Amino acid sequence: MLTFVFVPDWLPWVAGTVALIGVVLAISAFFARKRTQALAAIALQTGFNFEGNKWNDPAAGENLKTALFTKGRSHTFRNIMTGTSGGFPVSVFDYSYVVGYGRSQRTCAQTVAAFSKMGLQMPDFAMEPKGLMGKIGEVFTHKNINFEHCPEFSRNYQLRSSDQDRTRELFNPALLSFLESLDRKKNWSLEGSADRLIIYHAGKKSKPQELLFFLEEATALAGSFLTLRSAKASGF
16 A cells, blocks of 8 residues: 655755755855864964964953954954064954854955054054944944045045044144055954054955965054054053
């Protein structure tokens, strides 16, 4: 006696969707492993300590409190490496967060260089190119800080701070002139808080073969910023 099993019309579609998601996740995991292996090798070659996806010193991650680290949800650190560059202690890592919900949900990921300088006490600030998709986090609800004597900077960058007076003092004419000279196409974003200076390209992860160049450029930028800043507004 034959027995017929009723198969709903939607079942093959669901099974196909699940299989497709599985394939996508497997491919994503494969490339993530390849990236981690490549970055670990670079860290070894350059004398950096490769810490993986967890900070050896949890306080290092907890002390990152600039605008980038307040955006969205599901904040994730990956491929953390720590060392020294240009005389500054620095951490380099992939950082991602999720914004939106449902079909509008997306993940924003970037490679970040976090420099520190003992004794530095900068006001909280965030500077990013105007026109980027990812705007400065909700922590800064204040108006954009403009500099009438440096119209090129104010035309190209958005600068916000919870302490506008100290930030205006920090960004003195020498520093503003330097920032105006940066290659606008590179879309540098800079953020500061206390003794930390954060540098990244919003929404862009450096390829492993590009990482050393990114670190070299970020180090040069950090050195110029910390040299030209107003010492009075940053604690010394």
